[in-house]
Amino acid sequence: MKEIFKEQLSQLKENPGRAFGLVYPFMLIIGLTIGIYYLSHLDSVARQSIPPKLQDTATTTDLPLIEAKSIPPIDVISINNPTDELVQKGKQLYSANCASCHGEDGTGNGPAAAGLNPAPRDFTDSTNWKNGMKLVNIYQTLEEGINGSGMIAYDFIIPEEKFAIAHYIRTQFIPNPPQNSNDDLAALDLTYNLSQGKEVPAQIPVAAAINLIVSENQSTVQKAEQIVNAIDNDKSSEGAGIFNRVTKNPLQAVALLSSYSGWKDKESEFIKALTSNVRVNGFNREVFLLSEDDWTVLHNYLRKFF
Ligand code: HEC
Structure with a gap:
C-alpha cells in the first residue's frame, strides 16, 4: 500500500499533469450530486421566484353623472x-x-x-x-x-x-x-x-341605473309574492282551488300575468296566455283539462288581483 502511494507520488512529481486524472472522479461525483439534487427539486427550481404582476382589472370607472x-x-x-x-x-x-x-x-x-x-x-x-x-x-x-x-x-x-x-x-x-x-x-x-x-342629455352612472332597475323589479316581485300568498290563504274559494291545480310555479304564473294586462278584459286572451308555453309560463298541463265554466271562474277570480 505504502509502496503504491510512494510510486504515485514520485510519478506525480515527474508529471504534475497526472493530478487532473486523480481529481476527475471527484468532479464526477460533485456533478452527479448537483444533477440528482436538481432533478429531485425540479418543482421548486422551475417555479418562478418572482410572482407575475397581474393588472387589477376589477376597478373600472363608471360614467359620470351629467345634468341635462x-x-x-x-x-x-x-x-x-x-x-x-x-x-x-x-x-x-x-x-x-x-x-x-x-x-x-x-x-x-x-x-x-x-x-x-x-x-x-x-x-x-x-x-x-x-x-x-x-x-x-x-x-x-x-x-x-x-x-x-x-x-x-x-x-x-x-x-x-x-x-x-x-x-x-x-x-x-x-x-x-x-x-x-x-x-x-x-x-x-x-x-x-x-x-x-x-x-x-342627462346621463347617470351605470351602477346607479342598475340599482334603479333592481329596485323597480323588486317591487314587482314583492307584489307577485303578495298575490301568491293571498291566493294561498284563500282556501275556501273555487277560483283559488283551480289556480292551485293548474300552476306548477305560482310565482312565475303571477309574474306572467303582471307582465301585461291584455288578458284582463278578454277571456280568450287569458286562455291564450295560460295555454301557450305551458310549464315555462308557470302553469301546467292541467290547464288543457279546464271546462268553459272553470275558465270563467278562474278568469274572474284572478282579475281581482291585478
Ligand atoms: C390641479 C391643478 C390645476 C388646476 C385646478 C388648473 N390647472 Fe391649468 N395647468 C395645470 C398644470 C399642471 C399645467 C401644466 C401642464 C403641462 O405643462 O403639461 C396647466 C397648464 C395650463 C395652461 C397652459 C396650457 C399650455 O398651452 O401650455 C392653461 C392655459 C391652463 N392650465 C389654464 C387653466 C384654467 C383656465 C384653469 C381653471 C379652469 C386651470 N388651468 C386649472 C394644473 C391645473
Whole structure:
C-alpha cells in the first residue's frame, strides 16, 4: 500500500499533469450530486421566484353623472372681444376653479400646485406653452386638458364661461397676449360646433341605473309574492282551488300575468296566455283539462288581483 502511494507520488512529481486524472472522479461525483439534487427539486427550481404582476382589472370607472343642459350658441367673432362683463365673469370663475393651482396672481403657485409634475403654468412666463396663449389655444386647453398632467378637461364649464376665463387670464396675467386671426376663430367654431349650440342629455352612472332597475323589479316581485300568498290563504274559494291545480310555479304564473294586462278584459286572451308555453309560463298541463265554466271562474277570480 505504502509502496503504491510512494510510486504515485514520485510519478506525480515527474508529471504534475497526472493530478487532473486523480481529481476527475471527484468532479464526477460533485456533478452527479448537483444533477440528482436538481432533478429531485425540479418543482421548486422551475417555479418562478418572482410572482407575475397581474393588472387589477376589477376597478373600472363608471360614467359620470351629467345634468341635462342646453348650451347656447356662440358667435366667435363677438366673443373674441374681451368686454368688461366677460373679464369680470372670468375673474370669478378663475378664483373658483383655477387659482388653487395657478395661483391668484397667475404665477402657478397655488396651494394645490405643490408636488405637481409638470408644475402648473406660470401665465406671466411666455415661454414653452404647449397649446399656446391665443384665446383659441386657451379655449382648446380647457376643452381637452393637457395629457399626462394635472390640467384636466373642464367639461362642466360651458363654452361662454371658458371664453370668459381665457379673457381674464390674457388681460390680467399674460404680457402682450397674441391675437386670434379670423381663421383661428372659424377653425375653433368648426372644431367645437360653437355656433350651433348643443343639447346635452342627462346621463347617470351605470351602477346607479342598475340599482334603479333592481329596485323597480323588486317591487314587482314583492307584489307577485303578495298575490301568491293571498291566493294561498284563500282556501275556501273555487277560483283559488283551480289556480292551485293548474300552476306548477305560482310565482312565475303571477309574474306572467303582471307582465301585461291584455288578458284582463278578454277571456280568450287569458286562455291564450295560460295555454301557450305551458310549464315555462308557470302553469301546467292541467290547464288543457279546464271546462268553459272553470275558465270563467278562474278568469274572474284572478282579475281581482291585478
Ligand atoms: C390641479 C391643478 C390645476 C388646476 C385646478 C388648473 N390647472 Fe391649468 N395647468 C395645470 C398644470 C399642471 C399645467 C401644466 C401642464 C403641462 O405643462 O403639461 C396647466 C397648464 C395650463 C395652461 C397652459 C396650457 C399650455 O398651452 O401650455 C392653461 C392655459 C391652463 N392650465 C389654464 C387653466 C384654467 C383656465 C384653469 C381653471 C379652469 C386651470 N388651468 C386649472 C394644473 C391645473
